[in-house]
Amino acid sequence: MVARDRATEITEVRKAEELHGKLEFQQVEDKLMHSVLENDRNTIDQGKVVEDALNMGINSFTPDLMFDQITRNYSIAKKLFGETILRLICGYDPDYIKKNIGIPEFRRELQERIEKNIDRLKKEDLLDKEGTITERGVELASLILYTEELDNIIPKGILGEKMHKKHSHYGDRGDVHDFRQGDRYKDLALRRSVKIAARRGHKKIFKHDLKTFERQSKGLIHIIYALDASGSMKGKKIEVSKKAGIALAYKALEEKDKVGVMVFGSDIKQEIPPTDDFTLLLKAITSARASRETDLSKTISRAADIFPKDKATKHLLLLTDVLPTIGKNPEEDTLEAVSRARSAGITISLVGINLDSRGKKLAEKIVRLGEGRLYVIRNLEDLDKIVLEDYYSVL
Numbered sequence: 001m002v003a004r005d006r007a008t009e010i011t012e013v014r015k016a017e018e019l020h021g022k023l024e025f026q027q028v029e030d031k032l033m034h035s036v037l038e039n040d041r042n043t044i045d046q047g048k049v050v051e052d053a054l055n056m057g058i059n060s061f062t063p064d065l066m067f068d069q070i071t072r073n074y075s076i077a078k079k080l081f082g083e084t085i086l087r088l089i090c091g092y093d094p095d096y097i098k099k100n101i102g103i104p105e106f107r108r109e110l111q112e113r114i115e116k117n118i119d120r121l122k123k124e125d126l127l128d129k130e131g132t133i134t135e136r137g138v139e140l141a142s143l144i145l146y147t148e149e150l151d152n153i154i155p156k157g158i159l160g161e162k163m164h165k166k167h168s169h170y171g172d173r174g175d176v177h178d179f180r181q182g183d184r185y186k187d188l189a190l191r192r193s194v195k196i197a198a199r200r201g202h203k204k205i206f207k208h209d210l211k212t213f214e215r216q217s218k219g220l221i222h223i224i225y226a227l228d229a230s231g232s233m234k235g236k237k238i239e240v241s242k243k244a245g246i247a248l249a250y251k252a253l254e255e256k257d258k259v260g261v262m263v264f265g266s267d268i269k270q271e272i273p274p275t276d277d278f279t280l281l282l283k284a285i286t287s288a289r290a291s292r293e294t295d296l297s298k299t300i301s302r303a304a305d306i307f308p309k310d311k312a313t314k315h316l317l318l319l320t321d322v323l324p325t326i327g328k329n330p331e332e333d334t335l336e337a338v339s340r341a342r343s344a345g346i347t348i349s350l351v352g353i354n355l356d357s358r359g360k361k362l363a364e365k366i367v368r369l370g371e372g373r374l375y376v377i378r379n380l381e382d383l384d385k386i387v388l389e390d391y392y393s394v395l
Contacts, residue, residue, distance in 0.1 A: 036143045045088050047144035050126055050137040052084045055239045057231070057290045060132040061089070063115040070110070074101050082235060089117050142286040149243040150250070153384055179210035187212045220312040221394055222274040223252060224260035224303050225387075227288055228320035229269060234290035236380060237353055241319055242285050244384040248317075248391055249281045260306060261285055264299040266292040266326060273306040295326035297333035300348070304341040314346045315372070315394045317387065321353035323362060331362055338369045349373045349390045351383070 035043035053061070058081070066089070070077040078086065078094060086094045091113040100106040121127045126137035176189045189211040197209040225245045229238060249259045253276050261284045263270035270284045300316065307314045324330035338348055348370025350363045355376055367374040373393060375386045 032140060033143060036140070036147060043140070044144060046121060046124060046126055047140040049085055049088050049121065050133055051141035051144050051239075051286070052082055053133060054138070054141060054287060054289055055235055055242075056080070056082050056085070057234055058085075059289070060130060061118050061121070061127060062131050063111070063118050066118075067111045067114050070097070071101060071107060074098055089114055091117065138283060138287045142282045145242055145286050146246055146282060149246045149384065152243070153247050176211045176213055179207065179212050189213050221252070221255075221257040221315065221391075222260070222307055222312045223248070223257065223315045223317060223391060223394065224262060224274065224307065225249070225285075226262040226264060226299050226303060226316060226318045227285070228265070228294055228318075228322070229263050229288045229290050230265045230294040230320075230322060231290055231292055232322050233320075233353075237321060238288060238290050240380045240383050241353075242288060244319075244387040245285045246282060247384040248387050249278060249285070251388060252391060253278055258312075260303075262299055262303060263288040264295060265290075266295055268299060268302055271302065271306065274308060293325040294320060294322050295330075296320065296324040297327065297330065297337040300334065300337035300341050304337075304344050304346055307344075307346060313394060314344075316341065316346055316348045316370070317351065317372075317390055318348065318366070319351045319353070319387075321355070323359045334362070335365055335369060338366050342370055346370075347372045347394070349375070349393075351375045351377060351386060351390070353377045353380070353383075 032043060036047065053059075066077075066081075069080065070086075070090070074097065078098075081089075083094045086092075086097060090097055090110060092110070097110070101110075118127065118131065121137075122129065122131070124136075125134055126140060128134050176192055179188070192211040193205055193209055196211065197205045200209065202209060225248055227238075227241055227245060233241065245261065249261075252259045256276075258274035258276055259281055260274040261270060261272045261281055262268060263284065270288060272280060272284050275281065296318065299318070303316050324334050327333050341348060348366060349372030350366050350370075352359060352363050352374065355363060360374075360376060363374050363376075373390055375390065377383055377386060
């Protein structure tokens with residue numbers, strides 16, 4: 001009975017999403033979208049090839065070059081492409097390829113399969129004539145990431161309701177606190193105040209017995225998800241980080257907040273100010289490619305610039321697995337950037353993936369100055385929960 005009840009709740013999520021128009025892609029036609037939603041294996045496999053290529057930092061596919069890399073040094077090729085791409089492009093299990101790579105007949109068949117499968121991706125316009133990933137390819141990969149993450153988080157029930165705890169005279173009554181100067185008398189919690197006075201043996205209510213209701217309202221939050229796409233994030237790390245970003249965008253927009261995205265490495269590769277355009281966010285997150293070094297200070301400084309100049313709560317969530325490596329004094333530059341951002345009213349949290357002791361110390365300084373939270377991740381499967389937990393913690 002419980003499983004059936006949860007299944008009916010999922011239809012509510014889908015309905016709300018259609019209402020918001022979150023899947024209005026420009027290049028992916030209805031037929032392709034329905035193929036993904038109806039679990040068409042061929043379409044999903046093609047989308048997974050593009051998705052994994054982006055996660056591995058691969059921009060294009062050339063059949064002859066791929067075949068040469070696999071047959072010349074299989075171990076390096078496996079690290080370069082990953083198991084999913086090898087299986088789907090070559091048409092064989094990676095272990096089977098390794099076992100038979102020295103057989104001439106197998107090599108000829110392998111080359112034919114690589115050419116055939118890459119040609120199919122071109123015919124579907126997921127790759128262009130030169131083998132480079134197209135806009136349509138990115139959008140199909142976005143659909144795959146989106147459906148995978150929803151399938152992951154909805155059954156787990158981690159998309160709870162968030163109440164923005166911004167103080168307001170006009171919101172709903174929430175918790176109570178000691179009466180303080182500036183509180184309105186109409187917000188007095190009379191029953192609670194009387195109980196306190198009686199418990200203390202007072203025959204009348206004194207000022208220090210008074211309790212007032214805390215008013216809560218749905219204050220607007222602008223949050224920027226800054227994703228480290230340096231070389232060390234290649235593969236599984238960046239894949240899971242993308243899915244966590246999708247979960248954040250989905251939930252925050254559902255709560256009428258706005259989300260921005262920054263993808264950074266040695267420079268800023270993607271930059272979207274806080275918006276309610278889910279499709280734009282989804283494509284920016286999906287298209288992130290891992291490469292080179294990490295420049296945290298530039299990312300924090302730029303984030304401070306692209307937050308809207310309004311009275312909304314502003315929060316920056318940094319996700320990284322390494323120390324900053326750009327500049328003469330990268331750690332000092334980073335902390336200076338954090339101080340400037342905090343002076344502009346921006347709080348900063350950091351999600352660190354397998355940080356070493358030195359990296360953790362710097363991360364602690366960042367969140368202390370930024371008045372945010374630090375999450376040190378050991379299990380990648382918990383990342384989407386942690387990202388949503390940070391969103392829920394923002395006041």
